[in-house]
Amino acid sequence: TQLLEQSPQFLSIQEGENLTVYCNSSSVFSSLQWYRQEPGEGPVLLVTVVTGGEVKKLKRLTFQFGDARKDSSLHITAAQPGDTGLYLCAGVGPGAGSYQLTFGKGTKLSVIP
Amino acid sequence: DAGVTQSPTHLIKTRGQQVTLRCSPKSGHDTVSWYQQALGQGPQFIFQYYEEEERQRGNFPDRFSGHQFPNYSSELNVNALLLGDSALYLCASSLAGTGLGKAFFGQGTRLTVV
Secondary structure (H helix, E strand, O other), rough: OOOOOEEEEEEEEEEEOOOEEEEOOOOOEEEEEEEEOOOOOOOOEEEOOOOOEEEEEOOOOEEEOOOOEEEEEEEEEEEEEHHHEEEEEEEOOOOOOOOOOEOOOEEEEEEOO | OOOOOOOOEEEOOOOOEEEEEEOOOOOOOOOEEEEEOOOOOOEEHHHHHHHOOOEOOOOOOEEEEEOOOOOOOOOEEOOOOOHHHHHEEEEEOOOOOOOOOHHOOOOOOOEEEE
């Protein structure tokens, strides 16, 4: 059973469109992180959300952490081809005092010019 | 300032062989974690090394072992390779006490077992 479920698994959109990807869990995580990974590269951290209900903005990207700290979303406004990549969410844990990151399977985004 | 560097970038091994992957952490970091990312999957935690000891281990068999050196660099060893070990192996470094949110990943080593 996947602790972190991401949806959709694949997303192909036209340049300029908006999109939202989701990360859901049955467990509470102390924090959730979003990464973008390009082919042949390691994941690059985009943002960390810690507080339930928290909203963070990074240019055209908006990240939300659910009130219960079990789910998160990433919204991209006016997508550009440079946004193409694999978007991964990850939680610290499970369990208190954990040193591991638990990742979802990711959402593969393609932005068509 | 060099980030996390991994070597080699690509590797092809035969089933049953042994392999060693290497990781140099980002300057100033003292903690190294290893992850396995199979095709189409998210990274899975193998283990973390801090102060030259394995601090936490994920759900991987004993064929996977590691080491951390006094200069904080690390090795991942896999014995008796199986076809299913083919994956991208990622190293992430961080500074203890700053939280995993400050972890930086290397570009990975692509291991193919034939």
